[in-house]
Amino acid sequence: xxxxxxxQLLLLLVGVAAVWAARSRTELLNVCMDAKHxxxxxSPEDELHKQCSPWKKNSCCSTNTSQEAHKDISHLYxxxxxxxxxxxxxxxxxxxxxxxxxxxxxxxxxxxxxxxxSWRKERILDVPxxxxxxxxxxEDCHTSYTCKSNWHQGWDWTxxxxxxxxxxxxxxxxxxxxTPAALCSEIWTHxxxxxxxxxxxxxxxxxxxxxxxxxxxxxxxxxxAMAMSAGALPRGVEPLLLSLALMLQLxxxx
Numbered sequence: 203x204x205x206x207x208x209x210q211l212l213l214l215l216v217g218v219a220a221v222w223a224a225r226s227r228t229e230l231l232n233v234c235m236d237a238k239h240x241x242x243x244x245s246p247e248d249e250l251h252k253q254c255s256p257w258k259k260n261s262c263c264s265t266n267t268s269q270e271a272h273k274d275i276s277h278l279y280x281x282x283x284x285x286x287x288x289x290x291x292x293x294x295x296x297x298x299x300x301x302x303x304x305x306x307x308x309x310x311x312x313x314x315x316x317x318x319x320s321w322r323k324e325r326i327l328d329v330p331x332x333x334x335x336x337x338x339x340x341e342d343c344h345t346s347y348t349c350k351s352n353w354h355q356g357w358d359w360t361x362x363x364x365x366x367x368x369x370x371x372x373x374x375x376x377x378x379x380x381t382p383a384a385l386c387s388e389i390w391t392h393x394x395x396x397x398x399x400x401x402x403x404x405x406x407x408x409x410x411x412x413x414x415x416x417x418x419x420x421x422x423x424x425x426x427a428m429a430m431s432a433g434a435l436p437r438g439v440e441p442l443l444l445s446l447a448l449m450l451q452l453x454x455x456x
Contacts, residue, residue, distance in 0.1 A: 230311035230427040234262035237322035239278060244308035253295065254302035256413040263306035271301040278305075280363045286347035286372035293343035293375075299409045300339075304393075309407070309419035312426040330397035330426075331386050332406035339409075340382035343375040351378040354391045 234240045240262045247265055250258040254268035263271075270276040274283055283289045283297055304310075304326070313329045349366035350356060357364035366372065379385035383396035397406035404421045411418050 230314075230430075231423055232260070232308050233311040233314070234308060235310070235314055235322070235324045235326070237324055239263065239267045239305055250306065253298050254306050256411055256417070257302065257306035257308075259413065260308055260417070261306045262308050263302070267305050268302065271305060272298055275363045280359075281353075282363045282365070285357075285364055285366055286349055289346045290342070293346040296339040296342060296409070300390075303407075303409050307407075307419060309417065309423040311423060312430050326393050328392055328395045330399070330406045331394045332399060332401045332403075332408050333382070333397055334401050335409045336382040336386040336394075336396040340375070340379065340385045343379075343385070346375055347372045348375055348378055349373070351384070351388050352391055353389050 232244055234242065234244055241264060244260050244262050247258050247261040247263065247268070249265040250261060250263070251265065251268040252272055254261075254263060254271055257263070267278065270278045275281065278301070283294055289297075310326050310329060313326045314324050315327045316323065317325045319325075349370035349372045356367055358367050359365075375385070379388065386394045386396040399406040401408050401411075402418065404418070404425060407419050407422055
């Protein structure tokens with residue numbers, strides 16, 4: 203009797219989750235952020251520049267944005283990559299790719315959050331970057347220098363671009379980012395997190411991919427859109443659902 207009741211409760215919760223999934227899924231897929239340079243809706247952009255070109259078939263960024271993403275102290279955010287001397291090209295290419303992903307990808311919907319900021323109304327939070335992307339980013343920036351672990355805030359902008367705040371020491375990247383996970387999660391205030399999944403798994407977002415093989419992030423966004431739709435349920439329902447499912451699977455009820 204107990205197992206039958208529990209099974210019925212589980213089916214009820216699954217049904218509620220399915221309703222929310224159907225409601226939320228289209229809002230999470232193929233969307234652009236409401237931010238400073240993003241297009242309102244994704245569309246083809248045949249002339250995307252260099253490292254942003256993988257998104258040309260369906261993009262949230264314009265050609266001009268893609269060109270600016272490759273410049274030092276560009277018109278996008280007036281951000282100076284060389285704030286602690288010359289950033290190596292091997293390191294800089296990851297920041298260009300990071301900018302292209304942020305500005306151009308229409309597959310970040312499951313991680314878009316509303317924010318109250320003067321320059322944007324939405325941001326991304328805890329996007330699971332594939333472990334190879336975080337690892338290579340960290341390794342390639344090992345010999346470059348910075349003075350801060352959070353690059354979103356705390357800079358001196360009096361010159362019109364970011365400079366190190368008073369008293370901040372320029373040190374090798376690994377001082378401020380001792381691990382690849384620290385780099386991915388801390389540099390943009392948890393916009394990213396280092397995933398344990400690898401490229402091609404369908405469970406992590408790739409900064410780098412071959413567009414001739416399609417965009418692997420479409421599959422990843424679909425997976426998380428379905429999985430995360432349960433987050434719209436009342437607090438406590440999702441862990442209860444998972445606990446009941448596990449208990450039934452282990453035969454602990456009834």
